[in-house]
Amino acid sequence: MIETPYLLFLGDAPDGLAxxxxxxxxxxxxxxxxxxxxMEGCNADLGLTDMTxxxxxxxxxxxxxxxxxxxxxxxxxxxxxxxxxALEEGFDLASGLHNLLRDEPDLVAVAAATGRALHDVRVPxxxxxxxxxxxxTGKRVLGIGTDxxxxxxxxxxxxxxxxxxxxxxxxxxxxxxxxxLITGDGVPLDAVVADFMAGSVEWLTPDxxxxxxxxxEGQGSLFHVSFSGVTMALIHGGQPDALILCHEPTRTHMRxxxxxxxxxxxxxxxxxxxxxxxxxxGCVVTGVSINTQRMSDAEATAYLxxxxxxxxxxxxxxxxxxxxxxxxxxxxx
Amino acid sequence: MIETPYLLFLGDAPDGLAxxxxxxxxxxxxxxxxxxxxMEGCNADLGLTDMTxxxxxxxxxxxxxxxxxxxxxxxxxxxxxxxxxALEEGFDLASGLHNLLRDEPDLVAVAAATGRALHDVRVPxxxxxxxxxxxxTGKRVLGIGTDxxxxxxxxxxxxxxxxxxxxxxxxxxxxxxxxxLITGDGVPLDAVVADFMAGSVEWLTPDxxxxxxxxxEGQGSLFHVSFSGVTMALIHGGQPDALILCHEPTRTHMRxxxxxxxxxxxxxxxxxxxxxxxxxxGCVVTGVSINTQRMSDAEATAYLxxxxxxxxxxxxxxxxxxxxxxxxxxxxx
Numbered sequence: 314m315i316e317t318p319y320l321l322f323l324g325d326a327p328d329g330l331a332x333x334x335x336x337x338x339x340x341x342x343x344x345x346x347x348x349x350x351x352m353e354g355c356n357a358d359l360g361l362t363d364m365t366x367x368x369x370x371x372x373x374x375x376x377x378x379x380x381x382x383x384x385x386x387x388x389x390x391x392x393x394x395x396x397x398x399a400l401e402e403g404f405d406l407a408s409g410l411h412n413l414l415r416d417e418p419d420l421v422a423v424a425a426a427t428g429r430a431l432h433d434v435r436v437p438x439x440x441x442x443x444x445x446x447x448x449x450t451g452k453r454v455l456g457i458g459t460d461x462x463x464x465x466x467x468x469x470x471x472x473x474x475x476x477x478x479x480x481x482x483x484x485x486x487x488x489x490x491x492x493x494l495i496t497g498d499g500v501p502l503d504a505v506v507a508d509f510m511a512g513s514v515e516w517l518t519p520d521x522x523x524x525x526x527x528x529x530e531g532q533g534s535l536f537h538v539s540f541s542g543v544t545m546a547l548i549h550g551g552q553p554d555a556l557i558l559c560h561e562p563t564r565t566h567m568r569x570x571x572x573x574x575x576x577x578x579x580x581x582x583x584x585x586x587x588x589x590x591x592x593x594x595g596c597v598v599t600g601v602s603i604n605t606q607r608m609s610d611a612e613a614t615a616y617l618x619x620x621x622x623x624x625x626x627x628x629x630x631x632x633x634x635x636x637x638x639x640x641x642x643x644x645x646x
Numbered sequence: 647m648i649e650t651p652y653l654l655f656l657g658d659a660p661d662g663l664a665x666x667x668x669x670x671x672x673x674x675x676x677x678x679x680x681x682x683x684x685m686e687g688c689n690a691d692l693g694l695t696d697m698t699x700x701x702x703x704x705x706x707x708x709x710x711x712x713x714x715x716x717x718x719x720x721x722x723x724x725x726x727x728x729x730x731x732a733l734e735e736g737f738d739l740a741s742g743l744h745n746l747l748r749d750e751p752d753l754v755a756v757a758a759a760t761g762r763a764l765h766d767v768r769v770p771x772x773x774x775x776x777x778x779x780x781x782x783t784g785k786r787v788l789g790i791g792t793d794x795x796x797x798x799x800x801x802x803x804x805x806x807x808x809x810x811x812x813x814x815x816x817x818x819x820x821x822x823x824x825x826x827l828i829t830g831d832g833v834p835l836d837a838v839v840a841d842f843m844a845g846s847v848e849w850l851t852p853d854x855x856x857x858x859x860x861x862x863e864g865q866g867s868l869f870h871v872s873f874s875g876v877t878m879a880l881i882h883g884g885q886p887d888a889l890i891l892c893h894e895p896t897r898t899h900m901r902x903x904x905x906x907x908x909x910x911x912x913x914x915x916x917x918x919x920x921x922x923x924x925x926x927x928g929c930v931v932t933g934v935s936i937n938t939q940r941m942s943d944a945e946a947t948a949y950l951x952x953x954x955x956x957x958x959x960x961x962x963x964x965x966x967x968x969x970x971x972x973x974x975x976x977x978x979x
Binding site for chain 2: 443444445446447448502503504505506507508510511512535536538539540541542543544545546549550552567569570572573576580584587588591592
């Protein structure tokens with residue numbers, strides 16, 4: 314659990330794209346963001362107040378979050394100077410970098426001396442149990458994709474916002490690095506050892522109020538041969554009551570696998586539901602989330618209407634139109 | 647890769663069951679077994695020649711294999727004395743114990759000083775790639791189960807023997823600790839990090855002769871919620887041409903999951919084949935392997951005939967009747 318609120322470290326990001334993790338935190342958890350810290354040469358700007366470490370600390374920030382890709386694959390000395398000072402000022406550090414904070418001897422030494430925490434969200438920090446498959450109280454919804462990177466996390470976060478806005482009890486459960494940095498908690502599922510994958514998802518989504526929804530961040534795809542095992546563990550560990558099918562209609566082949574075609578939404582539904590019903594016999598598909606960013610407004614509207622007629626459940630692009638109809642379908646379950 | 651041949655260490659096994667890993671090596675790879683090493687109080691006997699370390703070394707043994715469960719969950723001083731001497735005599739050590747050899751400072755120090763290897767087969771020793779899904783040459787068969795522990799490894803080893811006896815090119819590809827100790831090589835799949843599971847199976851079953859068969863050891867079950875992700879990675883990483891369905895008919899619920907019923911063989915087939923055809927569109931079910939150990943001869947014969955008629959492919963118990971008909975079905979593919 315990463316302590317909030319955050320000061321978002323943008324470093325010397327060459328452009329906004331390099332700071333997209335920080336942008337995600339800003340977009341989805343503005344209440345966690347006290348301000349931004351930009352170094353000389355930084356070309357990213359989240360529209361937050363620029364703060365020094367001291368100003369941010371005085372404003373209550375607990376953790377400096379490295380929400381930016383590092384140049385050249387190493388943590389530079391210029392960054393180090395800020396990170397070390399932050400530890401000395403009483404901040405914890407959190408990072409989703411491939412280079413781990415814990416692999417930097419100076420950061421480790423200063424964190425130990427100051428009693429601060431280094432959170433590398435790519436590495437599991439918990440010994441997860443083996444899944445026991447026991448039915449848990451409360452409700453769960455999982456986004457599953459025809460492919461990787463079609464918008465499952467975005468769909469989950471939008472759904473979380475819509476459900477809370479509608480007064481429903483909901484918690485977004487992060488299963489990837491970006492999601493963990495956005496919400497401050499979660500399981501880095503792709504880094505969990507095989508035998509404990511499903512158990513880690515059970516751990517992440519424990520017993521809850523009967524009318525509470527866990528919105529579980531999806532990963533991979535049952536049809537993506539590199540990562541399908543991770544998706545399978547989410548379906549069985551999460552024992553979802555509801556599935557939301559996620560799709561990007563202009564994708565011409567599976568991501569990173571040029572020889573592989575995408576399945577249809579019907580095929581995804583027909584393969585996933587029998588598997589999901591092993592863990593939860595009542596599981597149903599309640600909606601379709603379409604990433605229409607590469608379509609015009611007219612194309613998107615026509616495509617969504619066609620999918621909705623075909624699939625018999627609400628089909629929306631949560632980015633264009635909000636996730637309200639997906640939330641309503643869950644409320645009606 | 648563990649160097650063969652082996653001296654099998656039975657320690658002070660209280661009974662034969664405690665030495666079942668050694669028994670498996672003895673049963674399936676007798677040509678790897680120079681002899682057995684028994685300590686005072688050992689009640690297991692594999693029928694191999696009892697040897698001292700020196701005798702075994704002179705007979706050509708390269709590795710001392712700890713093929714026995716340890717009492718009390720720790721490596722005793724009595725065992726240590728033998729293991730340290732074995733290193734000094736020039737043996738490598740291999741073990742499938744939960745307690746790792748590498749966690750014993752004395753063994754680590756002596757192995758370093760003598761230049762010998764410590765193989766803990768529960769721990770991956772390779773950095774596996776992420777799966778790329780590319781079609782590989784050669785053929786592959788995978789056993790998949792209605793449940794865990796229904797005889798998938800045994801089926802694979804019996805098939806390996808029958809195929810070699812029939813003059814076919816075949817390699818058993820171990821994916822679990824016992825299988826790795828039996829064959830000297832493999833991937834401890836349940837200990838691999840999630841993102842690399844399918845890639846490790848691709849690595850294990852590379853391009854081969856067009857008429858060569860990899861017999862991939864199955865793990866878990868698509869219907870076992872604790873481990874289904876591991877099974878999924880085997881199906882997509884292995885890209886099998888043939889599946890053999892494995893079943894234990896007297897099982898009343900999924901192993902370790904009292905609330906979960908077993909699927910029928912038809913359900914297993916109908917769920918697994920569409921998933922397998924994502925990676926290999928030509929995949930078919932070529933046989934059924936039934937573990938009939940809890941049935942009389944007459945019951946087993948009647949049950950197998952009934953399954954064979956229902957499923958339309960050979961149904962055998964490889965332990966009672968050999969795997970010859972399963973091998974013939976692969977040869978005919």
